[in-house]
Amino acid sequence: MEGMSMPLSMGSSVSSTRHSTLSTLIPTPTASTGGTDNMDNNMEGMGDMETQVGGCKISMLWNWDTVDTCFLSESWQVKSPGGFAGLCIGIVLLVILLEFLRRASKIYDRYLIRQHARATKVLAATSVNNSTDTANGALIVKEGTTALPHTTPFRPKLWQQGIRALLHTLHFALAYWIMLLAMYYNGYIIICIIIGAFIGFFLLQWERLSPRSDGETGFDSGTEATGCHG
Template sequence: MYALNPPSPRCKANRTGFLAKSWHITSRGMFAGSCIGVICLVLCLEFLRRAGREYDSLIVRKARLRQASSEPLLADSTCDNACPAENNIINPIDTRKQATSAPANASAPCLTPYRPSLIEHTIRSLLHMVQFAVAYFIMLLAMYYNGYIIICIFIGAFLGAFIFAWEPIDLTKG
C-alpha cells in the first residue's frame, strides 16, 4: 500500500489509513514511526503474555504458602480424595509417568486444587482481555497486506520473545 516514495499530500486516494481514518501516512518519517509503533505494539503483546504467566505463578505460590501454613490443621484429616499422589493414583492420560512413578512419600504435603479468588480471576481476565485486544489490532494491521508492516510484526515478535520469553526450562518435563 505504501510505495518507497510517499504519496503526494494532494492525492488523498493513495494515503494509507491504518486502523483509523485519521491515521494517514504522508511522509517517510510517518511511515518509519508507524513501523516502530507496530514493533512496540507486538512487544506489548509479548509483555502481556509474560505478565499473565507471572501472575498465574504468583497465584500458585500464594496458594501453596496458604496450604503449607494450614498443613498442621490438615494433618488430622485425611486427604484420600484430594491427594491422588498419596493413594498412588496416576493420571491415565499421562502414560509416561506410569513407568517411572515411585510410591508417594507419606510425608509429602497434600495439595488440594485451588480456585483463584474473585479478585485474582478478575485480574487474570483483564490481562487476557487486553492481550486479546492487542493481538486483534496486530491481526488487523497484518490484514493491510503491507509487507513492511508484516515484517515489523515479525521483528516485534522476535524481540518480544527474546526479551519476555527468556525463562528457565523445566528439565523434568518432556
C-alpha cells in the same frame, strides 16, 4: 403532371422520415466508439476508487506503499517517510507489549499458585503441631523430616479471576488489532510484526526450563514449591 408531382413529393417525405427514424435507432460508429471510451473511463474511475479512498492508498494485495497510506481509519494517514518510520517502530513495540501481556498472565498465575502453596504449608504445619500422635511435631516439620502434602488444585477467588480475565482481554484485543494491521498486506508492516514477535519472545520468554513427567517445561520450576503451567 401536376397531379403526379404531389404523390412523388409525399413519397419522398415519407422516405426521408423513415431514414431519420432509422438513423436515430441505429448508432453510428462514432457514437459507439464514444460510448466505449466512456465505459473505459468509468471502469478506470472505479479502479481508482479501490486504491484511493479519501486520499488514502488502500490495497488488498501485497504492496510496499509508504506515504499516503492509511490504517484502520482515514485520520490515521501517513504523510511523510518519517511518519511511516515512526509507525513501524510503534508496531514493533505493540508486538513486544503483546508478549509482555502474555508473560504478565503467566507470572500472575504463578503468583496465585505460590500463594496457595504457602497457605497449604501453613495449614499442614498447624495440623501437625496440633496432632497428639507426635510429641515434637513442630520440630519435625521444621527439620523437614515429615513430608507435607502436595499442593492441591484450587479455584481463584472472584477478584483474582477478574484480574486474570482483564489480562486475557487486553492480550486478545491487542492481538486482534495487530491482525487488522497485517490485513493491509503492507510488506514493511508485516516485517515489523515479525521483528516485534522475535524481540518480544527473546526478551520476555527467556525462562528457566526443566523436564517434567508430562513433557512440559516451566519457569523456575526447580525453585518453586509446585510446578506451574504456563
